[in-house]
Amino acid sequence: MIPIRYKRWLLALLLAVISAAALPVASDDDAGYHTVTGPCDFEFPRDHGAHPGFRTEWWYYTGNLRAADGARFGFQLTFFRHQLRPADDRRQWPQPASSWRTEQIFLAHAALTDIGAGRHYQAEDIARGVLDLAGVETRAQDVRVFLRDWEAVIGPRGHALAMTGAEFGFDLHLAPAKDPVAHGDRGYSRKGTDPARASCYYSFTRLKTSGTLRLMGRRFEVEGLSWMDHEYSTAPLEPGIRGWSWFSLQFDNGMELMLFLLNLKAGGYHPASSGTLVAPDGTTTAVTSDHIQAEALRQWKSPHSGGEYPVAWHLRVSAPDLDLRITTTVDDQEMIAAQSAGVTYWEGSVTAQGRLEGQEVKGRGYMELTGQVQAMDERL
Numbered sequence: 001m002i003p004i005r006y007k008r009w010l011l012a013l014l015l016a017v018i019s020a021a022a023l024p025v026a027s028d029d030d031a032g033y034h035t036v037t038g039p040c041d042f043e044f045p046r047d048h049g050a051h052p053g054f055r056t057e058w059w060y061y062t063g064n065l066r067a068a069d070g071a072r073f074g075f076q077l078t079f080f081r082h083q084l085r086p087a088d089d090r091r092q093w094p095q096p097a098s099s100w101r102t103e104q105i106f107l108a109h110a111a112l113t114d115i116g117a118g119r120h121y122q123a124e125d126i127a128r129g130v131l132d133l134a135g136v137e138t139r140a141q142d143v144r145v146f147l148r149d150w151e152a153v154i155g156p157r158g159h160a161l162a163m164t165g166a167e168f169g170f171d172l173h174l175a176p177a178k179d180p181v182a183h184g185d186r187g188y189s190r191k192g193t194d195p196a197r198a199s200c201y202y203s204f205t206r207l208k209t210s211g212t213l214r215l216m217g218r219r220f221e222v223e224g225l226s227w228m229d230h231e232y233s234t235a236p237l238e239p240g241i242r243g244w245s246w247f248s249l250q251f252d253n254g255m256e257l258m259l260f261l262l263n264l265k266a267g268g269y270h271p272a273s274s275g276t277l278v279a280p281d282g283t284t285t286a287v288t289s290d291h292i293q294a295e296a297l298r299q300w301k302s303p304h305s306g307g308e309y310p311v312a313w314h315l316r317v318s319a320p321d322l323d324l325r326i327t328t329t330v331d332d333q334e335m336i337a338a339q340s341a342g343v344t345y346w347e348g349s350v351t352a353q354g355r356l357e358g359q360e361v362k363g364r365g366y367m368e369l370t371g372q373v374q375a376m377d378e379r380l
Helices: 004-018
Strands: 056-067 070-084 104-114 118-128 134-138 143-147 150-155 158-164 168-176 188-190 198-215 218-233 239-251 256-264 274-278 285-290 293-301 309-319 322-328 343-358 359-369
Touching: 056 168, 056 198, 056 343, 070 143, 070 150, 070 168, 070 198, 070 343, 104 134, 104 143, 104 168, 104 198, 104 343, 118 143, 118 293, 134 198, 143 198, 158 198, 168 218, 188 239, 198 239, 218 239, 218 359, 239 309, 239 322, 239 343, 256 285, 293 322, 322 359
Parallel strands: none
Antiparallel strands: 056 070, 056 218, 070 104, 104 118, 134 143, 143 150, 150 158, 158 168, 168 198, 188 198, 198 218, 239 256, 239 359, 256 274, 274 285, 293 309, 309 322, 322 343, 343 359
């Protein structure tokens, strides 16, 4: 018997296969796509919306929440947009015309970690951006990113997330405590040596969160803190980069840290690895690779994929002054790809403690680890 949590995934995959004839032939050629080569100079709310013409884009939410009875949870909800072919390229469209025809494919990942029970639940769905199956709507007062009945709505009073799956679901309201933070040079976030190997990248680093979680028939009223990333790009990963280790941390002194390490296949980290430290008043300090020292303290081997993930870290930064120990709340928070468009990676809740600019700090956040099961040759 097929477990119920897989039925939704299989149905989505079946729909994609049945309608495959309406897709253009995908190409590795970047000609015709937009590229990121300098500061992005975001304008909001416009840039909360989609950026067609760039090959890949994502809206990414994570958070750590506590229920009234003290139970702790981590959650993830991510929407991916992938453009298969430049919009003005009609050379390989099949005939006759089809209402399924589109350049845009959407994939959504959701996860919930029951920290006390040590259990991690996941779901995903896929749809093409047509017939109200999935898409991005820029409306008068807000932006709505959706895939069927999963959605993120970004408006003047905050963000609203809704997701329903067979095992879990949530309805959450996220109120920004700070303005969006543009990483790198006014949003221009380098991901390699060539200037075009980059993305436009901003974050809401402290979102006060409240709402409802549903898990295996139980309902929890929760509150806590969340993080939102929005990123878009065309450039593939630079040859020699296997994947990345990404951290988003929220500290009890009102500061936040985003940091990513681009992992080289030969070992070590690419010089484009970087981060941003956000002060309580929202001002930022850039973290560059020449000031970063990162040591993996413990590995966890997945019984599902065989991948080995570094789930505990000692992170030191000389400018600004950071010395942190980061560890997972639950080892098994691996996201197993159930569909052909997916990739297996680790995404989960973590805790951090140490010293930050001379002060003792504690915090919580999320960590993403890629390239342990297969090299991330996919596009950003």
